Amino acid sequence: MLRDPAWERHRSSLAAQAGFVRSYSPVTAALLEQAVTWLADPEGRGRELGDPGAVREICERLVALLTEDDIEGIDTGWIDDLQPALRLNAALHWYVLGNDPRVVELRPYFATVAEGQGPTARKPNDDEFPQRLLNAVKALGAELFERTRNWQVVANETSRGIAWLLPAVLVSAEAVHLVELGCSAGLNLYAEQRRYDLAWTASKRLRIGRADDDEFLTVCGGVIPHLEGFTQAELRGPEVLSRVGGDTRRGQLDGAEFDGRLEACIWGNQRRRLDLLRQGMAIHRRAIEQAVQQSLGASTSDELLLPAKIQPVELPSDVSEFLATAVPTHPKVPVIAYNTCVTAYFSDVDQRAYARDMRSFARTWSLQHKLPWMWVRFEPARAGKDAPHPGWCLWVVELFSGSKHKSIELGWAHPHLIRAEFGPGLAELRDLRDRR
Structure with missing residues (x-):
């Protein structure tokens, strides 16, 4: 079981965000919930998905992203992790919209692309979603997190x-x-x-x-x-x-x-x-x-x-x-x-x-x-x-x-x-x- 208090703090923050967006965007909530699960026990979850090393590496990159803007001695709760989480979500969506072959398995879960509509669409609570997400994030590797660091969230409402x-x-x-x-x-x-x-x-x-x-x-x-x-x-x-x-x-x-x-x-x-x-x-x-x-x-x-x-x-x-x-x-x-x-x-x-x-x-x-x-x-x-x-x-x-x-x-x-x-x-x- 994970003992690092910093990891636990970020896991809790992402769980709060998932609860907030669940009614607005089930796929966004599902992405956050997978991160929460992986951070809670990367070794155990990694064994279930067949690649403990990949899950551990993704968790390390995620925590590094979330802690980049931390100010020592200041903790304002889950809002600290909101902007980096939004940037990561948008960066992953960018690959999906661009039909990048490394994320092809995720496209049926996104209604914003053709595969996510009609008979090919899938729900993010199905049994295959965790494995497909791991495959995509593993394939993108450090590139995904580097893109996220340079990403600007733009209002679109x-x-x-x-x-x-x-x-x-x-x-x-x-x-x-x-x-x-x-x-x-x-x-x-x-x-x-x-x-x-x-x-x-x-x-x-x-x-x-x-x-x-x-x-x-x-x-x-x-x-x-x-x-x-x-x-x-x-x-x-x-x-x-x-x-x-x-x-x-x-x-x-x-x-x-x-x-x-x-x-x-x-x-x-x-x-x-x-x-x-x-x-x-x-x-x-x-x-x-x-x-x-x-x-x-x-x-x-x-x-x-x-x-x-x-x-x-x-x-x-x-x-x-x-x-x-x-x-x-x-x-x-x-x-x-x-x-x-x-x-x-x-x-x-x-x-x-x-x-x-x-x-x-x-x-x-x-x-x-x-x-x-x-x-x-x-x-x-x-x-x-x-x-x-x-x-x-x-x-x-x-x-x-x-x-x-x-x-x-x-x-x-x-x-x-x-x-x-x-x-x-x-x-x-x-x-x-x-x-x-």
């Missing part, structure tokens, strides 16, 4: 675009400058080009965005707002005159290598999310192509779609500096700035500093340019706020118009926006439009 689009529709914004703080891929900056359905009942629905096909569905509870009276132009969302995102880890939105890394960060059983991500990347490629055609003087019959730009920013310290460069010098339309699941990684002190800087900049900007500024935040609860369900995010809109400031809570929603529970804030926000 394209459903969060509704966080800014819904408030924009409710206030009937016609045109805006759009700014995202803390984005990675920046694909939520194209939300008005997608399709979002909010459904309270079978007949009470709000359908917003410009795409024709069904894409994102949010099952809603709580207060049912007055859904009539929107024009088709309002439901399509505003014209976006600029799209700028800022992130510490600046990623290039174009390029096959970045696309592959972005796709690999999707969990291996979530084919629908992968398809929606690829649709978002296709929109960005269309925007790039239109920009190139326009620069060459060629005309296009399509509505001009401005491409998103990603700039480096260090949050929370560089809020004002970033906003000053992200917003046009001589704006003619309001600004919508938003952040989704970003401040969860801030301390309470940093979170308050971030909010203070955002409000200060927005208030000054609105007074100077005599235009409204909307700040939308979709973030996990902090102390003093109890979410109705674990992990849900509070959806808040703050409005700045000259010297006036108003904060409206829309409600709570699942971090992937698949469910939401609204309060009276939706009606309150829409009333502001009606009173204009």
